[in-house]
Amino acid sequence: MNPVIGITPSINEDSHTYFVNIDNMNAIVQSGGTPIILPLIASTNNINQIADMIDGLYLTGGNDIDPTLFNEEPHPKLGRINPARDEYEIALTKKMIEQNKPVLGVCRGSQILNIALGGTMYQDIYSQKEGELLQHQQNAPADHSSHYIHVAENSLLSRLVGKDKIKVNSRHHQANDKLGSALTVSGTASDGVIEAIEGDSETFVLGLQWHPENLINKGDESSKNIYAGFIQACKSK
Template sequence: MKPVIGVTPSVENASNMHFVSIANISAIEGAGGTPIILPFVLSKTQIRQIASLIDGLYLTGGNSIDPTLFVEEPHPKLGEINPIRDQYEVALIQEIQKHQKPILGVCRGCQILNIALGGDMYQDIYAQMEGELLQHKQHAPDGHASHYVYVEEGSVLREIAGMEKIKVNSRHHQANRKLGEGMQICGMASDGVVEAIESREESFLLGVQWHPENLAIEEDAVSKNIFHAFIEACKERS
């Protein structure tokens, strides 16, 4: 039986349309999982039921995150937010944590995972971080790997990647800052931007700032390994 993976969609505020890119679905299917797209519901009963039904949670990319979740006012460079998505994902992450089921978050998903665990983030790295930064919002196709990430020795990500330096794509202007409870940095760009976080515990909790789903469909080995490791962890839990 293939593990069932709950996928959180993006939402368009103007139309309230929910959507997921085919790359996300293909990456999960390619790794051996059965993806289901989750609706945004705020009922605690429904969130508990969803958490009990799925074997793992996949947090996709998307718009910005409400900074009041980590007790900050909105920065002028903050992008469009959807408060319902923010509240839903935080509640669902915390419920999934109670079940100790695997979570994989990409880009925004990496950030909301960290915030749900008590961390915070830069609302705009170019305005809030010191020093000269890399181009983190690449002017290139989604499947092009544009800069390097240095992977921490002894980390789960290092075990998955099998190397200390990997090349990733990049489409973000925000990044994690203070880490959430039980999390550690496992990947960083040369300019000091946190690119990957993972749990210090045994459970599979991994967030990456890039979009491995776009690289996986281009047959990038590390990206495919990330999805395979996630699905294998979900199989063990199921």
């Protein structure tokens, strides 16, 4: 039986709807998982029931994140936030990690993972991070790999992709800064922006600043291997 993967959706507050980019669904299905879109209801009973029901958690991209969650006030370049989504995802991420269940976060999902474990982030890398930066909001199709990242030796990411350097796409103005507990950096861009973080236990916990869901549909081997590793880890739970 395929493992059940809970996928966190974005929220359109104007139309009162949840939505998930179909590339996220396809990436899970293609890799051997059964995706379900989760309801963003942050009650304790709901969180516990969802965590018990799913085999793995997939945190997708989306809106900016409320900076008060990591003891900062809003920067002028902070985009639109959705507090209900933030609250739900952080609570569910904590519960999944407590249960030693796999977590994969992409873009915003990587930052949620870090904040859930006590980390901080840049609200806007272009105005808050020192030095000249790469173009992290690429002017190219979503499935175009626009810059390289360096992969840390002996990391989970390294074992998955089998390389010390991979090419990724890039659509973000925020990024992780100080890491939360039990997390390490496993990938960085040439300008020092953190591109991948992971847990230091045997449980699959991985956050990626890019969007592998767009690349897997184009046949990108590194993306295929990342999702395959995630689904394989979920099968053992």
